[in-house]
Amino acid sequence: MKLREHEAKNVLKAAGIPVPAGFLIRSPDELTPHLGELGDAFVLKAQVDVGGRGKAGGILMADKASGTKVAAELFAKEIKGLPVKEILAEQKLAIQHEYYLSITVDRSSKQPLILFTEAGGVEIEITAKEHPELIKKVVANPLMKELPPFMIRELIGTAPKEIGPVINQLFRIFIEKDALLAEINPLVTTPDGVFAADAKIIVDDNALGRQGITVNRDLSDREREAEKYGFSYVELDGAIGVIGNGAGLTMATLDLIEFYGGKAANFLDVGGGAEADRVEKAVRLVSSVPAVKVIVVNLLGGITKCDEVAKGIIGAGISQKVIVRLAGTNEAEGRRLLSEKGYEMLDTMDLVVKKAVEVTA
Amino acid sequence: MIYGDRNTGILVQGATGKQGEFHIGLMNAYARQVGGKGVVAGVTPGKGGKEVHGVPVYKVHGVPVYNTVKEAMVHHDIGSAVIFVPAGAAADAIMEEANAGIDTIVCITEHIPVQDTMKALAYARMEGASVIGPNCPGLLSPGEVKMGIMPAGLFSRGNVGVISRSGTLTYEVVDELTRAGIGQSTVIGIGGDPVIGQTFADVLERFEKDPETKAVVLVGEVGGNLEEEGAKSTNMPIVSYIAGVSAPPDKRMGHAGAIVEGGEGDAKSKIARLKKHGVPVASRVSEIPEMVRELFRGKC
Known part of the structure; x- marks a missing residue:
C-alpha cells in the first residue's frame, strides 16, 4: 500500500531525515x-x-x-x-540543487537496490533511458543493519556529504517499515541544509498487519470484500466475468479472452481447494458488477473438488449466463450436477472463452 | 534429475498442520508408487518426541516428527525439505534448514513479507542451500520424486523440462503436454513472489547438465525480467508462454510478483525480448505442445 506524502514524510522525520x-x-x-x-x-x-x-x-x-x-x-x-x-x-524551500534517491527490491539480485543521481528533479525513468551513466547503483545485503561507508561513497560521488546519513536512514526505513519502495524525489540542497522535498513509500501488502495498517487503501470496496474471502480480485472494464483457481491460470484466461477479441470484467482467483460456499461467494461477487453479461469459470486442479464447485455455482443462482470448464477430483459428479440444472460445460479453456466472447459480441 | 530423485529423503517443516499432513500423505503415496524414499521426517517445534496413544514418537502418516531440523538430521538421511508453515514463520524455517545443512529447500508458503524473504535467501546463500520459492507448488520429476503439492495424475515421464512462476497454470501446461504424448523430465514451480530463490537461469543451468532434459518450456508472467535473463543465460532449446498480456499496469494479478511497475515487466515487451533471443513464444497454452514438437524437429 502506498503511503500518502504526509505519512511518508512523518516516517522520514521520525528517522531524522529533514523534511520541510x-x-x-x-x-x-x-x-x-x-x-x-x-x-x-x-x-x-x-x-x-x-x-x-x-x-x-x-x-x-x-x-x-x-x-x-x-x-x-x-x-x-x-x-x-x-x-x-x-x-x-x-x-517553500530555497532549492539549490535537486537529487534523486530511491531504494527498491531488486528481483535479479534478490536484495535491496539503492539508486542515486545528481540529475534529480526529472522523472527517473527518463534519466534511466537517456543518461543511464548518471545513475549510481548499489546492491546491499539485507542482513546488514546499516550501509558500510564505501557504499555511501560509491553512491554520492561528488555530491554533498550531508546526503550520506540520509541514504543510511532511508535504508533503515526501507528494512524496518517493510517497504517495497522508499523514494525521495527530489532530495534537495538549500542554504539551510538537505531536505526531502517529496517522499514516496510503498509498504508490502503482506506486511500491513505487523506495520499496524488495518485497511489497505489501494483496494476498491469490491476488491477489499474479495480480500476478506481470501480471493485475489482486480476490477477491469469488460463484460466477461472471470473466476479461476491460481493466479497464472486466471491471468491466462484473461489473455485468452483478449486473444479471441473479448474484454474481461475482472480477475478473480479463488485460490486452492475451493469449497462450495467460497465458489458461491465468488460467483455472487463477480455477478454483482452491473457490466457483467456472462461469467467464465475455469477451474483445474488435483485437489479442487468439482462437485463442490458445481454446488457453489448452482447455490449462487445468478441471472447471468455461466460457462464452466472443470477438471479435477469428482469431475463426473460435478458435471452431472451442473448439466441437471442446464449449465453449459465445455472441455477446454479455449472453448469456454471462445463461447463467452461469442455471447458478448 | 535436477534437485533430487527417488533416493532423496524429504523433510517436511510444518508436518502437523493441515496442509503439511495432507501433503505428506500425497507425497508418500507418490513415493510408494515410484519406489522412492519420500518424506522420511517431519518437524513441528513443540510436537516432536511426544507420546501419543502410547507411541513414543509423534507421527504423521507414519512419519516421525521432531522438534528441530537438526534432531531429524541425526536420525535420517535428508536431502531436501518442503515448508508448509505459516507466513510469519517461513523465513525462520528456511534459515533453520539451511543452517542444518539441507541442500534443497522448497518453500510452499505464500504471503511472506519480502523483507523476510530477502534476509532468509541471503542467509541460505551463505550456507550454500538452494531455495525453491517461496509461494510455489514445488517440483515433480515423473517416476522419481515429488517435493511439493503438484497433482501427480497429470504428469508423464519424458524429456521436456517445465519451469514456471505459477501453480495451476503449470498443471494446465503439463496436462496439454501429457495429452499430446510429450512427457516431462522435471516440472518445477519457482514461485509467484517478486523475490524468489531459484530463478529461471538457475534451473536452466541444472537442466543443461541433466541428460534427461532435451528441451524446456518456460512459463512466465508479468513483473520483473527473470524470464529474459534466463533465456539469455542458456543454450537449451526453449518454448515460452507469458501470462498477463491483458494485465493492467500497477495492479497485482494474484501473485505478489505479478505486477507491471513503472512501465516495466509488461508481457508484451517481455515477449518481444524473448523472441529477439530466438525463443518461440506461444500466444495460447494450447499451442505449446505443437511448438515443442517443432523444436524437437528443428534443434534436438
Whole structure:
C-alpha cells in the first residue's frame, strides 16, 4: 500500500531525515492558525492516492494573503477523478540543487537496490533511458543493519556529504517499515541544509498487519470484500466475468479472452481447494458488477473438488449466463450436477472463452 | 534429475498442520508408487518426541516428527525439505534448514513479507542451500520424486523440462503436454513472489547438465525480467508462454510478483525480448505442445 506524502514524510522525520515544515489540513479554515509558521510563500499539496498529481493541478503556490482562498480552490478540485480531502501546507524551500534517491527490491539480485543521481528533479525513468551513466547503483545485503561507508561513497560521488546519513536512514526505513519502495524525489540542497522535498513509500501488502495498517487503501470496496474471502480480485472494464483457481491460470484466461477479441470484467482467483460456499461467494461477487453479461469459470486442479464447485455455482443462482470448464477430483459428479440444472460445460479453456466472447459480441 | 530423485529423503517443516499432513500423505503415496524414499521426517517445534496413544514418537502418516531440523538430521538421511508453515514463520524455517545443512529447500508458503524473504535467501546463500520459492507448488520429476503439492495424475515421464512462476497454470501446461504424448523430465514451480530463490537461469543451468532434459518450456508472467535473463543465460532449446498480456499496469494479478511497475515487466515487451533471443513464444497454452514438437524437429 502506498503511503500518502504526509505519512511518508512523518516516517522520514521520525528517522531524522529533514523534511520541510508543514501541516496537514482538512479544510481551508484549518490553515489560518498556521499562516505565521510557513513563511511568506508556501506550497499547498493535495494528498490524493494517484501519481502525476503536480501535472494534474494538485500542487498550488500560495502566500499569507491568498492562502485560505487558494486552499479552498484546491479543496474544490478533483485530481484525476479523486476528491481532495487533505492538503499538506508546506514551507517553500530555497532549492539549490535537486537529487534523486530511491531504494527498491531488486528481483535479479534478490536484495535491496539503492539508486542515486545528481540529475534529480526529472522523472527517473527518463534519466534511466537517456543518461543511464548518471545513475549510481548499489546492491546491499539485507542482513546488514546499516550501509558500510564505501557504499555511501560509491553512491554520492561528488555530491554533498550531508546526503550520506540520509541514504543510511532511508535504508533503515526501507528494512524496518517493510517497504517495497522508499523514494525521495527530489532530495534537495538549500542554504539551510538537505531536505526531502517529496517522499514516496510503498509498504508490502503482506506486511500491513505487523506495520499496524488495518485497511489497505489501494483496494476498491469490491476488491477489499474479495480480500476478506481470501480471493485475489482486480476490477477491469469488460463484460466477461472471470473466476479461476491460481493466479497464472486466471491471468491466462484473461489473455485468452483478449486473444479471441473479448474484454474481461475482472480477475478473480479463488485460490486452492475451493469449497462450495467460497465458489458461491465468488460467483455472487463477480455477478454483482452491473457490466457483467456472462461469467467464465475455469477451474483445474488435483485437489479442487468439482462437485463442490458445481454446488457453489448452482447455490449462487445468478441471472447471468455461466460457462464452466472443470477438471479435477469428482469431475463426473460435478458435471452431472451442473448439466441437471442446464449449465453449459465445455472441455477446454479455449472453448469456454471462445463461447463467452461469442455471447458478448 | 535436477534437485533430487527417488533416493532423496524429504523433510517436511510444518508436518502437523493441515496442509503439511495432507501433503505428506500425497507425497508418500507418490513415493510408494515410484519406489522412492519420500518424506522420511517431519518437524513441528513443540510436537516432536511426544507420546501419543502410547507411541513414543509423534507421527504423521507414519512419519516421525521432531522438534528441530537438526534432531531429524541425526536420525535420517535428508536431502531436501518442503515448508508448509505459516507466513510469519517461513523465513525462520528456511534459515533453520539451511543452517542444518539441507541442500534443497522448497518453500510452499505464500504471503511472506519480502523483507523476510530477502534476509532468509541471503542467509541460505551463505550456507550454500538452494531455495525453491517461496509461494510455489514445488517440483515433480515423473517416476522419481515429488517435493511439493503438484497433482501427480497429470504428469508423464519424458524429456521436456517445465519451469514456471505459477501453480495451476503449470498443471494446465503439463496436462496439454501429457495429452499430446510429450512427457516431462522435471516440472518445477519457482514461485509467484517478486523475490524468489531459484530463478529461471538457475534451473536452466541444472537442466543443461541433466541428460534427461532435451528441451524446456518456460512459463512466465508479468513483473520483473527473470524470464529474459534466463533465456539469455542458456543454450537449451526453449518454448515460452507469458501470462498477463491483458494485465493492467500497477495492479497485482494474484501473485505478489505479478505486477507491471513503472512501465516495466509488461508481457508484451517481455515477449518481444524473448523472441529477439530466438525463443518461440506461444500466444495460447494450447499451442505449446505443437511448438515443442517443432523444436524437437528443428534443434534436438
